[in-house]
Amino acid sequence: MYVSPLREPLIKGAKDYSQVTKDILAPMAGKPSKYWYMGITLSGAAALFGAWATFMTVYYGIGTWGLNKTIGWAWDITNFVWWVGIGHAGTFISAILLLFRQKWRTSINRSAEAMTLMAIACAGFFPLIHMGRLLLGFFILPYPNTRALWVNFNSPLLWDVFAITTYLLVSLVFWYIGLIPDLGTVRDKATGKIRKAIYGFLSFGWTGSARHCSRHETISLILAGLAAPLVLSVHTIVSFDFATSVIPGWHTTIFPPYFVSGAVFSGFAMVLTLLIVARKALNLEDYITVGHIENMNKVIIITGSIVGIAYITEFFMAWYSGVEYEQYAFINRATGPYAWAYWIMMTCNVITPQLFWFKKIRTNLVATFIISIFVNIGMWFERFVIVVTSLHRDYLPSSWSMYKPSMVEVGLYVGTLGVFFTLFLLFIRAFPVIAIAEVKSVLKSSGDNKKDVHHE
């Protein structure tokens, strides 16, 4: 296959196959570094904080939060939407980029998919914990029962249940299928007996034969085909929670595309946040190159701009609709008591990503890292603005009120961050962070040593 010599190589440093295996498996070998221990202590502590908050919520009730008669959702659903959005990057990278045959995805898809799984797990936690009667949460499943009770298929919240579980299952299967060849590699390199047995079991007897490879490729494509629509559908359905309601600020037809691009936007930001640290810490700079990061930054510019246009469109529509409640809701967003949240959102989501138009900035790791954090914050506030500022002043001014989070709510959010990072730290010890087999497949065409290969 001919590759333009102008193209940046996807893998630097003239690697051969065995070097690739060695490099990528290196973080799994030996004892973890002291930074790893520090990280897992910190994130574990955060997760414990979350466990305390979960106990408080379940035992004493939602009253331990800052909600009230007017504001029934706040941090819970904000966090839910935020985490689901973050998850979108992984699926986007592995499914849509696979279908579009973007080879650069091979270096980042494994960790992005893992991040997706962890983010969905964190996201799924919030719709559960936000239930007033968590122990009866199974009512939400359409299971046959003697009382002839059935769920309400009109409710977007029920669609959420299906969307999120489907998403979790497909992502899990997709990620695991992708892992199988690498698990085979890990098994082959494993030294201990137990380790060998475990990875042997997990790799499903992968031998690397042509038949295995062929089947693997086919199933990957099929799953990518299945997962690709999910990128669009999951956040569309999440946005229906708001869009189908009657609350001014929620009742907006623009929500589905707006939410999906916002999701990809925040997802890429989180991937960047994680990988900029990980590539350094795990010595994978040759695999996750500045070129990769630049590509992701380009996605951020596009999705960020879509989000920005959506914000402006909402304002236009509020004015154009002539609905006084709608108009008030948007004026209140920008000038009301929660205006600070709105302007944080605007700054972080609309203004900062525009800096990526400058090549210097989008190829600068420190700048990218900072902006990615900004985007994460901005997207969290976007959901906060939608959920809380719409609710706190809706139709009847007699019921208007204010919301302030409680320590328990903070605990739940910090707790999911803790679980997320704990799982990620465990992931880098247990599985190859980069898809070895896939990287090897692009090594010949897009590696730094491609010229030598062509000369042969």
Next chain:
Amino acid sequence: MENKYFKSLEDLRIDTSRDLEEQSAGDKSFILKMQRESAALPPTSRRDFLKAFGFTIASAAVASSCEQPVRKAIPFLIQPEGIIPGKASWYASTFYDGTDYCSVLVKVRDGRPIKIEGNNLSSITKGGTNARTQASVLNLYDNARLKNPSKNGSEISWETADAEIGGKLKEISARQGKMVLLTPTIISPSTAAVITDFVTAFPSCDHIQYDVLSAAGMLRANQDSFGAPFIPSYHFEKADLIVSFDADFLGSWLSPVEYTKQYSQKRKLTDGQRSMSRHIHFEGAMSLTGSNADHRVQMRAGHQKFVLVNLLSALKKLNGESSPEVQGTNHDVQELAAELFRNKGKSLVVSGSNNKDEQLLVNEINMLLGNYGHTIDTDVRLRSRFGFDSRLTTLVEEMNSGAVKALIMMDVNPLYDYPQAAAFGAGLKKVELSVALSVVSDETSAAVSYICPDHHYLEAWNDFEYKTGFYSLSQPAIRPIFNTRAAQESLLRWSGNPQEYRTYLNSYWEQNIYSKAPGFTSFTSFWNSKLHDGVFESGEKSAVAVAYTPVAAMEAIARIAATKPEDSIDLVLYANVSVGTGKHANNPWLQELPDPVTKVCWDNYLMISPRLAEEMNVVDEQLVNVNGKLTLPVVVQPGQEYKTVAVALGYGRQQTGVPANGVGQNAYTLMTFDGDNRSYLLSGVSLALEAGNYPLARTQSHHSMEGRELIRETSLEAYLEDPQSGNEARVELKKHMKTMYPEAKFDGLHWGMAIDLNACTGCNACVVACSSENNVPVVGKEQVIASREMHWIRIDRYYKGDEHNPEVVRQPVMCQHCDNAPCENVCPVAATTHSNEGINQMAYNRCIGTRYCANNCPYKVRRFNFLDYTGADTFKGNEYDPAEMTTDLRRLVLNPDVTVRAKGVIEKCSFCVQRIQEKKLVAKTENRELRDGEVVPACAQSCAAEAIVFGNLNDKNSKVSQYFASERNYHLLEEIHTLPSVGYLTKVKNKTV
């Protein structure tokens, strides 16, 4: 029967005798048959035994490892006659607490009174109630009830109490030591007779009546004007023009339930009525009544007498006479005088003042306008105020001088509500024998040597004559819960009469009242009939005729004209619609009831005008000291007169129970005495800013409608011209009402509710009635601050216009039972659904608490159980019950027809579906259709103004359908196409725009 094994010969023999046996057993033979059938079953094998054994052991193990809840319901050993489980009994009774009166019906379920409703047979209250009457059932289950007679804090028996107190009284009487019986105004004829007997037995005993909300000024004024101390009957329903000077007649003045009924009757524009009264209100502090007025005039509280003098002068001028004027008030009363003059004989001027001179002026004005005999009736008198404040002052002096040897206090709490409570307390220590006949432990009962606890009114027999000739009865609806005894019986016992009070009451009626009722064959039939009705109205008039003399009024004018209006800060002490005088402060429902004006609950506070607040540089919740005596948080009240501040009485209880103790500050300590009467007005008050803030619980924090058409109003003039006026938006909207979905159809019943905003005064009775009917939890101050109050019905109050002189509008809002309900389609588990009768219903058991419905409700009427408020949750130890509503005693008030909701579920107004079902069953057993007006939800039932109408919308002749067809009808937020089943009739104010 082949191969039958037999163990003995008997075995075989029984077989042959069976048929015979069966014959002789007759219709009990089925038992034998069953025995036989079980004998015919194959015998238990060893395997079966082992199976059963294993199952038993296993299930026993499982059962014993799970803790079984202790169930306290004990079935009747012998089923009492007349009690059908699940069916309520009703008893007619009377609520009277020394201040408020209401003829009521008591709903009793399984021996427990659980709900109070108005009695339609009373022509005074006509089925109306107020918040305190509704809440009074909870006082029966007050945790602070006195449970036993006691002496210096230790329990004694009634025999000991009688022996000791009776002995001591005799001893004191023998040496002619002064005794005093201190009571509130006694309107009970039999109790008055008991007291007379008591005074006869102990001639040195003095009976003093003590009114916490005193009308002594009016009594003295009438003494001077008419020669007799009395309070006349007022007829607001006959007045075309009502001018009130600080008389909160819809909230706290004299007889608010009666006046609300009359007032709203004259102001409704339904049933083809085309006129309504005009209400002009002069006041300093914003009151419930003032906020309902057509025209509210801000008047410095202390300037009332000058305005009255000027008004009188202006009226006299119109009458061709002359009378002095006073300069220095900013009120031009010429126009008012002219308007009053035009309405001679059809107007009514009232004043809330407790000052004799002011009442004398009001008498003169009403006399001049010819209102006596028309809107004021002196023949039928209000008997609920007969206390002369000076008598109590004298008593305290005598107590302190040691002259009083015995003091018996019945149902009074002077150690809390007497302004110089400390002096009273000091005097009480010098009294040899002090006895409290109280129901609930309070400041006074804590300081006396003997407590002889009285029954709660729902446990007691009593009679009342609230107005001349208007008798009513109360009867026990439950056996006394504690070891209590009727106060009257205690008095009878001590005066040597062993009779039970009930017998006494009975014979009193036989001797004195039976004769007033013609047409009864025997006293028993009379008694039974009146006991059933709860009321007896003899139609008699006051025996003493009165004649008016203007001399006293002229003297009063001279006295007032000699003084000058001062420019000082005036303080108004008022009783609010919830805790009132503070007697019911230990009632959680009342504590959590938001004030109709400020929307604050769980505290009292200093109401202050926006202008004064600006000058003093204070904002809401900042602490301000009043006269160096009380430190209170500030509420900046739009519409408050510039230099008038106000504080509610009834708070700051210290020695009663949870939740009253320590809630608010005791404003009685600020009260002064004007020489004759207690004064609810203080002039020249000094206010000093203090450091710090004090959070107030407020159920509404935003007070403007933001230009939205939520409450639609118009003027009478515009209404008469075009009934649609104020409601133009609806005409426009109807043109655009289109949907692609089929319209909701209901065959049979379709429930709807109409609310006449013109009738609703905002008195809050419905809120308490709803809480009582539907077991609505009380959440406490902290949770109200967190905006988590649970009320199913709320009264939205908005200000319109200028913050210095705004108009006030109110709107009761409950679940609108939308036929296109946004809450229903978002519930993932279908816990809230639409019934085929148009009711939006909640299945609490199904609710998992996602709160999506509450978010999506445009009316924000859905309430979430954020914490375990009721103790109904599965977990132990997580109850949140600051008001102690979940004690075993308090829980007796729960309505068994309504589920007590657990933590984590949503609840809301159900249109009292339990009442609908009950009436449907009645109609079904009687094989007929439901009649219009048969089903009355709790809110509508409680409403003295009859502002709420409920019925079947499918029946075009029903009252609710007629209301819905009115041009005034509109639906809240109709433009979002929720299709509510609740309609509102525009508010019409009788004002010249």
